Amino acid sequence: MLAEVSPSTASAHLSKLREQNLLTMLAQGKHRYYQLSSLEVASALEALMNIASLANPQFKPSTPLGLRRARTCYDHMAGEMAVALHDAFLRAKWLIPGDAGGGDYKLSDVGRDALLKLGVVLEMPKNSRRRYACTCLDWSERRAHLGGALGANLLNFFRAQAWVEADLDSRALSITQKGERQFAKLLSSL
Secondary structure, X not given: OOOOOOXXXXXXXXXXXXXXXXXXXXXXXXXXXXXXXXXXXXXXXHHXXXXXXXXXXXXXXXXXXXXXHOEEEOOEEEOHHHHHHHHHHHHOXXXXXXXXXXXXXXXXXXXXXXXXXXXXXXXXXXXXXXXXXXXXXXXXXXXXXXXXXXXHHHHHHHHHOOOEEXXXXXXXXXXXXXXXXXXXXXXXXX
């Protein structure tokens, strides 16, 4: 463990930080992910680091490059490109965080129109209990990418349009030359 404390000690500390509303927790399957609860908390920590004269540690993933750029995460896309798309969709207000929190998104009218114009299937299978659009923590980037039925539909679209190709015997996705052009065009338009 990086902090060199036992799991029970870490759990106790995380619980206290949540009780004081300094952290929030996102449960994803059997895993629990913690993040700072607000920009104010982040600013306070940065101020404390400045006072302590500590360098701001930069996260450096150790993920192999083939998996880091683009890969599958269950049935949707993960990696640098998926995180960039997620962030761009939020900035462009194609995705709107749900009212109840919990990492769910609503697709805005602008987002719906733009994705339909691209040719992305937006419907969800009938009688599905699956979440439509939700945040999924990217283990290599330590930031969110888009999961749920919409994330799966996007990956299906990228494959059908030959923007990405699956590597054999791996979760890695290769972004084709066409895909590089199309992703750049899509991201620059947002």
